[in-house]
Amino acid sequence: xxxxxxxxxxxxxxxxxxxxxxxxxxxxxxxxxxxxxxxxxxxxxxxxxxxxxxxxxxxxxxxxxxxxxxxxxxxxxxxxxxxxxxxxxxxxxxxxxxxxxxxxxxxxxxxxxxxxxxxxxxxxxxxxxxxxxxxxxxxxxxxxxxxxxxxxxxxxxxxxxxxxxxxxxxxxxxxxxxxxxxxxxxxxxxxxxxxxxxxxxxxxxxxxxxxxxxxxxxxxxxxxxxxxxxxxxxxxxxxxxxxxxxxxxxxxxxxxxxxxxxxxxxxxxxxxxxxxxxxxxxxxxxxxxxxxxxxxxxxxxxxxx
Amino acid sequence: xxxxxxxxxxxxxxxxxxxxxxxxxxxxxxxxxxxxxxxxxxxxxxxxxxxxxxxxxxxxxxxxxxxxxxxxxxxxxxxxxxxxxx
Numbered sequence: 584x585x586x587x588x589x590x591x592x593x594x595x596x597x598x599x600x601x602x603x604x605x606x607x608x609x610x611x612x613x614x615x616x617x618x619x620x621x622x623x624x625x626x627x628x629x630x631x632x633x634x635x636x637x638x639x640x641x642x643x644x645x646x647x648x649x650x651x652x653x654x655x656x657x658x659x660x661x662x663x664x665x666x667x668x669x670x671x672x673x674x675x676x677x678x679x680x681x682x683x684x685x686x687x688x689x690x691x692x693x694x695x696x697x698x699x700x701x702x703x704x705x706x707x708x709x710x711x712x713x714x715x716x717x718x719x720x721x722x723x724x725x726x727x728x729x730x731x732x733x734x735x736x737x738x739x740x741x742x743x744x745x746x747x748x749x750x751x752x753x754x755x756x757x758x759x760x761x762x763x764x765x766x767x768x769x770x771x772x773x774x775x776x777x778x779x780x781x782x783x784x785x786x787x788x789x790x791x792x793x794x795x796x797x798x799x800x801x802x803x804x805x806x807x808x809x810x811x812x813x814x815x816x817x818x819x820x821x822x823x824x825x826x827x828x829x830x831x832x833x834x835x836x837x838x839x840x841x842x843x844x845x846x847x848x849x850x851x852x853x854x855x856x857x858x859x860x861x862x863x864x865x866x867x868x869x870x871x872x873x874x875x876x877x878x879x880x881x882x883x884x885x886x887x888x
Numbered sequence: 889x890x891x892x893x894x895x896x897x898x899x900x901x902x903x904x905x906x907x908x909x910x911x912x913x914x915x916x917x918x919x920x921x922x923x924x925x926x927x928x929x930x931x932x933x934x935x936x937x938x939x940x941x942x943x944x945x946x947x948x949x950x951x952x953x954x955x956x957x958x959x960x961x962x963x964x965x966x967x968x969x970x971x972x973x974x
Contacts, residue, residue: 731895731921731922736897777899777917779915779928780901782904815915815928820903820913864965875958878954878958
């Protein structure tokens, strides 16, 4: 069985034996690309352009053949299996074999989060919460975190959003289940990724308050205020200040969080105008990309002064 | 030798409550791919400044004009779509 971990630094093993050079070497990266695009065979021209776009088409295709050969060598040297057990290879295209025996962490991660997409954190049931716990346990770091190739960026961000969304759902789930300490641990994980998320600070203040630890809730506010001042040069929002005032007045903590929007950013609950804005931004991004390509072309024609 | 290209990731989010009657506040962070450099922002100007500081584009005058006009249209379009402070 081929086991691939693409979260964090990345690791692959075949029959329990680690594949050397994965994912740093180009053969390993080719396998990663095919795994990220599993279910779709990739024309050889596209693969050649993605990995060796700076070379001529014939040279790029030669490099692709070499990388494929190295990958085959690696597989056969490890378990005497054939690369075609894992890849569909033809003269025109290459793709990951959907029938191959494999386990892929990002696939398991997405499978575990799939059943919770439309459910706000406070309304998760125990099974859904357990699935989300399994998912975040698989997230050992951003996708292929030491590889900065363009083809990794979109998937890295998409999975990171899914991870943050899952942590946030669990924060609110544990809050409503009267287990705030577990919610707080998940909040810290979000703040480790981005300490300036004011809403997460507010939710942590609520969780400390629920726990009966008012001084920790007030300290969380001060931490939030300091981070916002350092990172953005702004004060906390009015709603954060109101929450701080309520905790100071020793009022009773509400049993549920009023602002439970912990589903991932793009879901059926996103207002139609926000979706329209997103689509129009996507069109704008496409236009900018084509402008940038045109600029690149001009730069290649005319060297800088 | 200068790299031929560099990439940036911009993440934006709303930090105010969904049921709040006040206009939502968008915030974000921009980071340069492959480095630890990042900057939070609540104003679009910060994004442009961050990229300019790092991209350090040494372009011939005609291309520089085109680049600047691309930036202007980009920030204009984003301002139209997102209520990020100018």
